[in-house]
Amino acid sequence: MPFINDKLEYYAAERRRKEMEEKQRVPDVTDSPADQPIRKIQTRFRFDVEEVMKRLRNRILGQEHVLKSIENMLKIVRADIADPDKPLYIGLFLGPTGVGKTEIVRVLAEAIHGSRESFCRVDMNTLSLDHYAAALTGAPPGYVGSREGSTIFDKEKIEGSYSRPGILLFDEIEKASPQVIQTLLNVFDNGVMTIASGEETIDFRNTLIFMTSNLGAREIQSFADNKFSFLAKQAIHFLNPVNWKVKENETILDHLIKRRLESSFRPEFINRIDDIITFNWLTRQTLFEIIDLFTEQINRKLRRYGCELELDVSAKEFLLEKGYDRKYGARALKRAVRKYVMVPLAELLMEQTAPEGLVSYKARGSMTGIEIKVMYTEIDIQTETG
Secondary structure, three states: OOHHHHHHHHHHHHHHHHHHHHHOOOOOOOOOOOOOOOOOOOOOOOOOHHHHHHHHHHHHOOHHHHHHHHHHHHHHHHHHHOOOOOEEEEEEEEEEOOOOOOOHHHHHHHHHHHOOOOOOEEEEEHHOOOHHHOOOOOOOOOOOOOOOOOOOOOOOHHHHHOOOOEEEEEEHHHHHHHHHHHHHHHHHOOEEEEOOOOOEEEEEEOOOEEEOOOOOOHHHHHHHHHHHHHHHHHHHHHHOHHHHHHHHHHHHHHHHHHHHHHHHHHHHHHOOOEEEEEOOOOOHHHHHHHHHHHHHHHHHHHHHEEEEEEEEEHHHHHHHHOOEEEEOEHHHHHHHHHHHHHHHHHHHHHHHOOOOEEEEEEEEEEOOEEEEEHHHOOOOEEEEOO
């Protein structure tokens, strides 16, 4: 029977591969420590923690405590001392929208694998009904599609490679059905998921698992909008006021998020998460840095035109006035940059033929809009957008 022979050969090859990996992973302990030569620690992972963190810090602004947690996690993974029977890391990112929860996973994938799309993303709002759990494990025997063993998981991106961990993102985890959460509980506990057909397994033990959630965002917004009124209503639930002296906001908000988390997920699910991190609001100084980051991204695209864009302080102030909304974070600011900077800049690029040499586009803000000047030899063009 060719089919059975092929299966036997496949299982034998898989067994040899796993045995080889175990030999490379487990050091030889037959010799005593005194007999073993002193040598530099060799691990299977090959990414550089410092380079990864450098890229993250250049792209993720105003969230230093989050980056510190990511750095600690990467050190454990790089040293290859994580629990071999569970996923390498399970992290839950909480906080308001538009502060970098999803972006940090994209940048991490880019830093480790070279592409922002080198991770498996599952939008949990598409798994809001109980029977959607079959989208993860495949249809059970007797149902349509059970023999195909189809799943929305991208096995290659989840399992990674011997030298690079896989990356998995569950976006908006609070919107998933309880049955889906129960399926994830088994994954977090065992590190392996068997497709319902029984013919294939997905190994999560070489995977960094991230989850994002907006749980508590509404309460945080209420707290930020009317702090004293909110405290009066919630006083009986908060921690001892003595603890507010040093980090008042942090203590209150962390407690607030914890209450929302415990009311939404079962304790056994929360207990399997390695890190629960709340992202900060974006401060005014951080917003200026984000505008500079957007400008840098635009300038990378302008290089092929032989020009560059500069925004002075008044233009940045105008963008903050028109574009920043605390409820929507940096996404609203990005829309303002597109409307008030990129659109008029595109019109100038279409209308003008620049001479050889660098062309400088300088933007200045006013009450009515942003004025962009084109500066090059013997030509000075002005346009204004209101």
